[in-house]
Amino acid sequence: MSQQETMSLRKFKDKFPDEDACCKHMFQIRWPEGYRCPKCGHDQFYYIGTRKLYECKACRYQTSVTAGTIMHKSHTKLDVWFLAIYLTAHDKRGIAARKLEQDIEVSYPTAWLMLHKIRKAMGDRDAYYLLAGIVELDDAFFGGPTEGGKRGRGTDKTKALIGLSLDKQGRPQYIKASVIENLRASTLADTVKGLIQQGSVISSDLHRSYPCLEKEGYTVYSKEFNPNENPDHLKWLHTAISNLKTLIAGTYHGLDSKHLQAYFNEYCYRFNRRKFKGQLFNRLLNACIGTTTITYHQLVDGVPVLT
Structure with missing residues (x-):
């Protein structure tokens, strides 16, 4: 990916003071070489200002700068969306819906939905890549067991599979996490194929x-995990899992298993871009533009969920 413009908060406010500035920026991202009709490819259009639509002069097809993005058909102004994306990109601990509600002055359901749409963009962007090379792999459990329930691998907590790739110096590189129904061989194999490139070396x-x-x-390299006898075995992975559990317990105060994968996606996206610093807004904005939207009812089946 080419070097992107760094974006401090002050620079962000100067560049995107209102909705018109955000629309112009979206236009440039969507059509960097000039407008092209998504339907017929014609390069001439009418702009319908009252509806903020671009109509092709050839086929009369109408589109907007938000069509095909997470912001499609949203009633929230584009400058509010930009601010939400900026705040989400730059809060390394994750931002809760209650906090976003206050910061961008929207209702709680709107803030909650916006964050889930952004998390979808994060997950969709990371889905393009697989872990490769040497990968530490382990399962983990999230949530609280039912009263009297089993602990350890027999627990009824939500199960997850976490993979962490290492660089040539043995340092953490990229991470992926997936909710998994069980740890049977067939389920494990199917899940790992969506996380790790075949031919990789797995340490477990x-x-x-x-x-x-x-x-x-x-290639699977396994040994007993014993912190006293093997202090370096899976150490980076277990540190990452501990940080993930702290995030969920601290920022989001525990989660329903239905939405756990979305928060995994957020954590992994942040971790995988931890070195980009000032480019975080631009990268996340591009992910949001390249991802189709999801509705409130698709997320909660018509039942409000507060997390």
Whole structure:
């Protein structure tokens, strides 16, 4: 990816003072070489100011700068969207809906929905990539067990599979996380294929399902996880998992399993771009532009969920 413009808060406010400035910026991103009709490719249009639509002079097809993005058909002004994306991109601990509600002065349901749309963009963007090379892999459990429920791998908490790739010096590189129904060999193999590139070396513990990954084109290196005897085994991964649990317990105060994957997506997206600093807004904005929207009812099936 080419070097992107850094964006401090002051620079952000100067560049996007109102909705018109945001619309112009969206136009430049959508059509960097000039307008092209999404339907017929014609390069001439009428601008319908009352509806903020671009109408093709050839086929009369109408489109907007937000069509095909997470902001499509949103009643929230574009400059408010830009601010929400900026704040979300730059808060490394994650921003709760209650906090965003106050910062951008919208209702709680609107803030909640905006954040979930942004998290969808984060997940969709990271879905383009797989972990590769040497990858630490382990399962983890989130939420609280029912009263009297089992602990450990027999728990009824939500199960997740976390993978962390390492660079040539053995330092953390990229991370992926997925909610998983169970740790049976077939389920594990299907999930790992969506996280890790075949041919990679997987470092794991001695769980009986991990050797099945050898049949899927992975090299599996397993040893017992014992912090006293093997302090370096999976150490980076367990640190990342601990940070993820702290984020969920601290910023979001625990989550329903229905939306847990969305928060995994957010954590992984931030972790994977931790070195980009001032480019975070531009990168997240481009992810939001490249992702189709999701509705409130699709998220909660018509039942409001407060997290």
